[in-house]
Amino acid sequence: MLTLEALQSQIHSIEDLQAIVRTMKALAMVSIRQYEKARTSLTQYNATIELGLQGLLQQRRFSDSPAGRLPLASSSPDHALVGVILFGSDHGLCGQFNEQIVTYALDQLHHRHIHPDQCLLAAVGGRLIPYLDAAQHPVQQQFSLPSSLAGTPRLIQELVLAIKQWRFPNHEDQRPVVNEPADMPQPEIDRILLFYNQSLSATTFQPFTLQLLPLDPAWLHQLEQRPWHSSARPMVSPHWQPLLSALIRQYLFVALHRATVESLASENAARLSSMQAAEKNIEERLTDLTAEYRQQRQNSITGELLDIVSGFEALKNS
Numbered sequence: 001m002l003t004l005e006a007l008q009s010q011i012h013s014i015e016d017l018q019a020i021v022r023t024m025k026a027l028a029m030v031s032i033r034q035y036e037k038a039r040t041s042l043t044q045y046n047a048t049i050e051l052g053l054q055g056l057l058q059q060r061r062f063s064d065s066p067a068g069r070l071p072l073a074s075s076s077p078d079h080a081l082v083g084v085i086l087f088g089s090d091h092g093l094c095g096q097f098n099e100q101i102v103t104y105a106l107d108q109l110h111h112r113h114i115h116p117d118q119c120l121l122a123a124v125g126g127r128l129i130p131y132l133d134a135a136q137h138p139v140q141q142q143f144s145l146p147s148s149l150a151g152t153p154r155l156i157q158e159l160v161l162a163i164k165q166w167r168f169p170n171h172e173d174q175r176p177v178v179n180e181p182a183d184m185p186q187p188e189i190d191r192i193l194l195f196y197n198q199s200l201s202a203t204t205f206q207p208f209t210l211q212l213l214p215l216d217p218a219w220l221h222q223l224e225q226r227p228w229h230s231s232a233r234p235m236v237s238p239h240w241q242p243l244l245s246a247l248i249r250q251y252l253f254v255a256l257h258r259a260t261v262e263s264l265a266s267e268n269a270a271r272l273s274s275m276q277a278a279e280k281n282i283e284e285r286l287t288d289l290t291a292e293y294r295q296q297r298q299n300s301i302t303g304e305l306l307d308i309v310s311g312f313e314a315l316k317n318s
Helices: 005-055 097-109 126-134 149-166 217-225 242-316
Strands: 083-085 121-124 141-143 190-200 205-213
Touching: 005 149, 005 190, 005 217, 005 242, 083 097, 083 149, 083 242, 097 190, 097 205, 097 242, 121 149, 121 205, 121 217, 126 217, 141 149, 149 190, 149 205, 149 242, 205 242
Parallel strands: 083 121, 083 190, 121 141
Antiparallel strands: 190 205
């Protein structure tokens, strides 16, 4: 049985831990609010991009001829390479956040019949690496997540550069790979998939998959068939190719930005949930220790009183 001094020391230590947990909980709530605002802004911006694509598609400027057809679906064989960008976290105290997204991504790749040898994987977040190593899935590139929204554009720029190197490995502007013969062409990436957690509420999230490239024909067809909520349609110049390229670039930017923001919001949601569970356990432990401390203190006081009474009785009878 612990002494009163040991119990008091444990209570003080747990109270200090409780203060840390409450601080982490408050920081997670502030971060979630910050990323929720960013997600709302990105949703509105994405709606504007979809309106631009809708107006362009509804001009019927894309025919079935090879010259006017959109490169929506890939003509590569089934064994073509696939680029995967997996979003996790760089920090801990977020429960099974990284383990769940890795398990989900590997299950999805298996379901799509994508072998690890066909996959080039980029991990956004260092905490993903141990789980990927345990699954014996190699990681070709690793990126660090920003600590705030201010660092998000730099991450997006790095991801866009990686995607460009994947899609156009033999472009003359690309730097040669180290220890790779200059005359050996590098294989092109057929598809690019994003795997990240999507925030549902302050404490819940779910894994999500997005095919970044090539563009989904079903999605574009849905945009084309969507009713235009205006009496006048936008005018499109005969040179529609630069406009299409600009809209696709903005679409890629928004998709990567939303994936980053959603993952960061989900990470803080997982951390908030973990801190709430930790706070509950700490409160229960404090209640038990406080009750034990009070019981032992009462027993000690009772023992001292009995000693005083016994001593007084002994003196009285002597």
